[in-house]
Amino acid sequence: MTGAVTPGSGLARALLSVGIALVVAAVIMHLSGYDALSGLAALWAGATGLRAGPPQADGQIAFGAGPFTGHLDVYNLAQSLARSTPLLFTGLSVALGLRAGLFNIGAQGQMIAGALAAAVIGGAGGGTLPGPVHLLLVLCAGALAGAAWGAVPGILRATRGVHEVISTILFNYLATNLATYLVTHGLKDPDPRKMAPQTAAIAPTAHLHPWVAGSNLTAGLLLALVAAMGVACLVRRTSAGFQIRAVGQGLEAARAAGISVPGVMVRAMALAGALAGVAGAIEVMGVHHRYVQGLAGTYGFDGIAVALLGGLNGMGVTLSALFFGALSNGAEFMELETNVPRALAVIVQAIVILCVGVRLARRSLARQVVAAVQDSDEDLLEEEHAGR
């Protein structure tokens, strides 16, 4: 397929896309009768915790002096980072899939599967297991469940040619419904006073503890950053990653070179699923301490925007996850303060996707120079001209 999603979309383009999206958001606010400026200010304050004026509450750190006094709301910043944690995992999940040429729209379902498994294993042991062992077990459970949920569409694609875009979307709906069934039936919280669709609380040994009191920011963020580095190393530095890239960028050539394309596809999807599954596990361990319906929010879908804005590489996806985490938290804050619906964040996200996806230049300058010093090849020229 031409017009493929290729890695490395460039920092300038990413920033431009974000800029355009924010301007459009401001215009929408203005047109729909809100004060765009105070809306954006609230968005910024919620996203970064930074605000003008002296501190007004505990947990706010003052800086600057005179008319340039400002304060940092640590809680808001921590919540933004906490939002970025699952986004980084799902973003990596989508990015890894795309590296193998597969559009993993299923991070949502994989995250749900991982969260549910984490809640089950987290509830086991009754607090008798040593903490680190239990933590590790719960993470593994999340990863394995996510991997299994991701591998099936991979297998269907590799063996039956079922397009992964459609199958992963269907798997999302299946995961949502099955999880809801389970937490209203077999896995329901046994506490008869709790009517909400949720599992029992996990054991304290499986908890991740907040870094900032009252916030959801935990060591999960650290884990996500490690995962980003791990995925980057895997893709760039290992033969498994080499095979994934080869399949993603030149499927036929990879096949002819003896790479098992079905194997690579299934492995890539399983690994993508594992990343999303860990996101679910961390939400269970650090935020809700049980599986609750709606725990996955839209993190899985948001991962698509994270991966695309991040240009599929480790550093880019990390920055992009931080941005979208801040945007999402900021939008919530904005809704509280100025009544602007937080759905605005979804619009911003959509516009970012649409802007990043545009491919403006067909050939890089370097390529033109190289071609100029070489002999021509009419076949190639014709393909260049007609094909792309």
Add this chain to the structure above:
Amino acid sequence: MSAPTVAELLPDPPPAVRMENITKRFPGVVANRGVHLQVRAGTFHAVIGENGAGKSTLLNILYGRYRPDAGRIFLHGEEVTQELRGPIDAIRHGIGLVSQHHALIPALSLLENVVLGSEPVLPGGVLDWRRAAARIQSLAKQLGLGTLDLSQRAERLSVAAQQKVEILKALYRGARILLLDEPTATLAPQEAEALFALLRGLVQRGTTVVFVTHKLREVMAHSDAVSVLRAGRNAGDFVTRETDERTLLQCMMGARSGSGVAFRVPLTGELEPDPALPVPGMEAAVFRPIRPLSGSPLFQIEHATVRNLRGARAVQDVSLEVGMGEIVGVAGVDGSGQQELAEAIIGLRPMETGRLFLAGVELTRMRVRARQRQGIAYIPEDRHRSGLVLDFDIAENYLLGHEDCEDWGGGWVLKPAVMFRRAAEMVQRYDVRTGFRGVPTPVRDLSGGNQQKVVFARAMESRPRFVVACQPTRGLDVEATRFVYRTLLQARERGAGVLLFSLDLDELLYLSDRVAVMFNGRIVGLLPRDTASAERIGALMTGSAEAMEGAS
């Protein structure tokens, strides 16, 4: 030769086509530099040149597919430069193009293919099938094609038949100037003759035909006039009966004509290349007698049946042996099952029945990678799709297929330093022109010839015992073609077996120790080189019954 045509009787009518000072740049390459072309109405005009000379570009400019960067175009004396904005305009001006690549659409019916873009309609945009069918059938009769089954899908026609339908399609649109881009590249010689007969008939009736080719034999036999292009410029214009192959060749090749283009000389029966045109580094290998096959052959395929993508049997009961140090060529009209056979040998396509052996080891159940470890190397036909990952750099492409080999820089963790060093050595040894960026250059930015060098280097550096090469010189210029020949002959010299699939009979006759001919998925003849000739192979390629009796 033929009765004077209308055009010859009239005193100096304006030329049907006049192109002046045409310049066309593609990013990084100038395909045409101030090219002139003048074609008399009602004549058969050839445009020749080697690959990359700019002849296809010129044709496509005349068809409005590319806009020239500079220059003027006149049709029958009237300037149309500004009017030719696309194929639509060219069609309106009575120009038709029979293209090599973008021919009929396989999934559409013959009728739909022919009328596409000029559909007769009833009110409401509904197709007027009957009017279209009547018109097409009467044209078919004029062309001597008989009655066509217009409802069948185009994919069911042979390449030769598709080409005739394409001509019909152009005439349906009222084309008076017919352009053909390498029309005989994928045809058997007999089919090519039939095509030229048809075109001759059209010229007799006043159509102007311009065809692009690099086959001098065709030019000499059929054209009225010849224009030669070299490196995007005019190299000469000739009246065919006042020139000869030798002159045209020299004109095509320019200063290099003395140094090794023997294989571009159309071989008319004789196999020995012209000793006056030596090919450096080749003589020893080529002129050595075929060594006798000793003991069991190196490679054997037995009773292979292979299905194609659509589930039809594309290869039927094929058995073939290749000995050590032997090149076996496989000839056949395009689509006779060559691709499927090659893919089955590599392991990319399952065999329904049959067995494969390499040096006594059965490969039938092995996967692609395991077969490669046994010593099979593959030069795929489409180097852009199957040979290379275009966005990978040279080092990464060189590693492809060896990513699990420590000494190539592979293994669990890649060793970029080793990869780089090996790739740099390869670039040096195979003289890959990378431009200023060297090994980190994405192969997309290499020329076709240099890309093919990377593909060959990767295959040859694994010291294969058996090489499957599919159309290895397609689209390459002379230098790169010579590189390919030398590499294949060196492999043979080293004792490797080579199975060479090619549509170019001259190439097959030049390189092969034996030539197998495929027709309709079967091997219908296996000719040792001393009894093989273009004519015999051609007869077998088209399934001629008496030819098959003679060859077994």
Add this chain to the structure above:
Amino acid sequence: MPVGSGETWALSLMVATLYSATPLVLAALGGVLSERAGVINIALEGLILAGAFVGAWAGQSAPIMGLAGAVLAGALIGLLHAFLTQTLRMNPVVSGLGITLLASGVTRYLALRWFEQGFRIDGLPGGLFLGLALILPFVTLLVLHRTRFGVRLRAVGENPESARMAGVAPVPLRYLAVTLSGVLAALAGAYLSMSDAHTFSSNMSAGKGYIALAAVIFGKWHPLGASLGALFFGFFYAVQTQLQISGVQVHWLGVEWTSPFLLDCLPYLMTLAALVSVVGRAVPPAALGKEVE
């Protein structure tokens, strides 16, 4: 609807199947038009949502306005998809997902602004859309195979460069096809809000766009095939809702099979099953997802 005799149950299931299939058929035909012209259309989901929203909003004044508004919105968004993929050369999946997300965000944002809690509209009789869903498959078939537009559309979807060489401009044709596709998908959305729910709720398309796309593949890109696929999937929607309405309880192996959450899985599961059984043998248009020069 109480459980009557088996006969009335079967009849109501049939009727429910037809109505459940109506939006799927309309959207699937949109998918056929777009994909036969070579443009992957994941945006169907967003188009349905947009059609539903505009239908409900504009339909507040007069139902016909709702219909017209939905058609216009579908055309405009279809045009946007065409512009992004054909002119700006965006990957069609990225464009489709972006448009769907945009539709989801904008409709949610505006619904909060413009719609009262629990508002209802009179809308249009469902029979109107059902009629369209019964007629349009055949109309689409005739258009694709019997008209100049159809032949050109298929040619462009198979090989845009060959079409161009034959004097057909591929890009304008793809624009037209994707725009029409948007109109059809938006009609599906208008049915959901104006005739089925008589209100708008965010994300009410609930994956119907994707299921319609699955129906296109299941039906091998043929208008009648895709419509039959949509009917097949619609049947399972109907089974699901009829079982829920009937209040039948099935417990087996400790699982409550008639739980609404498990029944909700049915259409998705059957869609997957259908795809697994048919793909591989279904050959898409040769230039599907490929760019025009």
